[in-house]
Amino acid sequence: MSEISNLETENAPGPKATRREWIGLAVLALPCMLYSMDLTVLNLAVPQLAEQLKPSAAQLLWIIDIYGFMVAGSLITMGTLGDRIGRRRLLMIGSVAFGLASIFAAFAWNAETLIIARAVLGVTAATLAPSTLSLIRNMFLDDRQRTFAIGVWIASFSAGGAIGPVVGGLMLSQFWWGSVFLLAVPVMVLILILGPILLPEFRDPEAGRIDLVSAAQSLVAVLSVIYGMKHIAEAGFDTIAVFFILLGIVVAILFARRQLRLADPLIDLALFRTPAFSAALGVNILGLFVGFGAFLFVAQYLQLVLGLTPFVAGLWSVPTGVAMIVASMTVPMLATRFAASNLIAAGFVLTAIGFAICTQVGTTSSPLLVTTGLVVLCLGFAPVGTLTTDMIVGSAPPERAGAASAISETSFEFGGALGIAVLGSLLTSAYRGRMDQLVVTGLPEETVAAARQTLGGAVAVAADLPPAEAERLLTAARDVFTQSFAFTASICVLLSLGTALIAFLLLRKASDDGDGKAQVAADQPAHSGNAG
Template sequence: MSETPDTIHTAPGPKATRREWIGLAVLALPCMLYSMDLTVLNLAVPQLTEQLKPTASQLLWIVDIYGFMVAGSLITMGTLGDRIGRRRLLMIGSIAFGIASVLAAFAWSAETLILARAILGVAAATLAPSTLSLIRNMFLDDKQRTLAIGIWIASFSAGGAIGPVVGGLMLSQFWWGSVFLLAVPVMILLLILGPMLLPEFRDPDAGRLDFVSAGQSLIAVLSVIYGMKRIAEDGLDVNAVFFILLGLTVALLFARRQSRLADPLIDLALFRTPTFSAALGVNILGLFVGFGAFLFVAQYLQLVLGLSPFVAGLWSVPTGVAMVLGSILVPSLAARYAASNLIAAGFVLTAIGFAICTQVETTSSPLLVTTGLVVLCLGFAPVGTLTTDLIVGSAPPERAGAASAISETSFEFGGALGIAVLGSMLTAAYRSRMDAVVVTGLPEETVAAARQTLGGAVAIAEELPGEQSERLLSAARDVFTNSFAFTASICVALSLLTALLAFLLLRKATGDGADNDPVIADEAEASAKAG
């Protein structure tokens, strides 16, 4: 008999052995690469621009297509893993990722690089849900699973932290494409060790993959995220609204189709599980607040403080270390405190991190903003680890791939929404404040262009004589820093509000109070009612 999302397990699962823990180390390898590939390209942009000479539109697609294809393919790949086997999908994705990395490294044109990055995105979409769903099946004991997920999340943070450092070293010695070759030896190692150490899991009752549903999910996710990105870059316009509405319409058609299929791409019954839905909502809220912050900080370090991308990357390393340590420490805290309390406390700590960022000035040391980010990351660690654990743990094992994909898609949505909304707020604050700035001695058209973005102001300043350049840069940097502090103060309020919502929603959904582990408490309560 196949489990449903309401199936209850009152007894703890068997303990994982040394084989599972070694297998977890193998699973951490592609996760590190997943996040490294998001960061190393930014460092390579100046060199690849000089070599490939892409147009402005092509450069945007080179940077963005990877994230777009990851987001659009996650749901399909997660469900596909349930059908053909999670380990098999991971191996197929690893081969594709390695081949696409070589293609990207030796791309001879902008079009070739865009194609390679698109294939990388589809391949990367197999990695996160496959690894997370394998963890769900390998670690049946709740406390061990929480620790395993903490390590899984830490591997992403580690990749994000070391990516700029390793990428910067590679670029200082080799050509721009060398950063993509980092993936090849890791994927070869995964292909060798995976079949030896990772078990295979699939849903024995899974039906055929519905390609119409797969197409609908791709269009829905891509349209919404593309529309949000347009808002972040250009503000609210007709095109952005069109794509968001298109995505939402297709999403409704997708949901309607799933409710009628015998073998849906996503089992909508998952959303009827209170723990699953509450944790998913809190996860999206957390990513909404957190992702926007890193967008602001990157601009502040490079365009206000004048740091190079490599040095700015070095200043971001402590934040990655904080996220790694926080993710590993969370499971021991979860054994003593309820998830709703830990997640709410995490958001309060996140608010303190943002509060530190409100104190930045144009002459501040990078240490100030890095300290704020470290506190922010320590606060976000329990949010990412515990909401992921609740989402995956509340789904039955044979639906682990679909649940993992939904969890990962929520990361993409929350991040895209945060960048779009908070990025638009920062841009609006910058433009309105720049409108009030009078820069004497400069042509009005020059000042008008500088009022659009700080990056535009920096580019224009490079073409001006020394005194005029310094005057424009000083005004633009002051305005951006004030706008950054203003937006950070909004994030303080949003973090505190999310802390309250997380506490109330998760406390109610998990039936907090019967046990230190709210998942077990919820299951025990439901089992008692069913009996």
């Protein structure tokens, strides 16, 4: 097993990428765009899907959530599997499986089969992101070129999120709900044709077999914690949430102890002893915690307060995707002039400004106001996502690139789930507290009580009321939600500023602990040379 050592040798400038690597990068961007699109297009299809398949409320939640659960739970195993059997081979296998699962989902005949299809899609999607990121680590050995390639990689996710609502909306206007899943098929065929031609193969020549017990432990640990967090966001902090979070923590401890005993562990815990790796991972989780919560608030605000359809709300999200693409491509150029720690801290400050803009929203505000806040937020988050990802994969040895990429992707899932759970609970608590103090005259108490739980509940109750009473209830609930949204955004302003300071200190300390020899030194300009 390779040791994480000899940093001076590792820091020697690598050879420049050729035209083949740059064209190969375009191929790697395709599954990333598709991965992101698959997360957005389903939300548009939910109304048609619910009408035709008639799932129960619990089944509908599982249709939406099971994909993310299975992605998160499978990332570590799939990333390590790529190190063993080859990153390109795993990408090809995953592409075939993803395409077949997409066809299965498109023609699902009831809610149960769609849940199964979405679960399979999640497992197969977990092969895509770690494989693409680890291939980038091996294809681009020059530091600055790798940073630029990772910027393209992150931009491809943003591009998928931006075009997903548009393409999905067009498909749903012409075809049935399952058509949105068929978007994956031609993309996967293209990957299967171009991948073997343009992408090199990499694997760890000394890797052994995958330990199935470790794989099961990682799956249970990740799924349990994320399920507990999502349960908090949906139902509040209760014994079910505590049970699953504690179960996940216990299994994670058992997993770590097992890795220390194995001759060929699923994850080499020595990775976490690299200062740049651990610091960047921590900052990444903090960034996702703050950022992901915002999109949860905004989606509800646009649709339930301003009354936009999902498709129109999706169109208003396009500028944020464009901002993320532009910023992700710009960060590598800025990294040649400014310290990575400074860029990341400045990014969090810009994120705070974006949240500050969101505090000014009202029940009659233009969608442009909240979109402007999100655009500024995305401009600030771009250096966080690009540079921390670069540090994580760049500080790991090439033969462990798959495992490092999987850990990076898992941190995205954890940070996002934690942000949605904590900030979502904060927003819900603020809403309920304000609604409890509100007196809505002329309405039955049981009606008001149901509306006090969530804004979605208020909208559902209002649908069964006479127009005048419905309008009074919705006006009150929307006003309270907007106040709660502004309050939560103000908390995020403080969190972003605090995270800026933490990120700056953590990355500086990582550089000091590494004696300036970390793969991507946090207190030096990230790279030098040309991006190709």
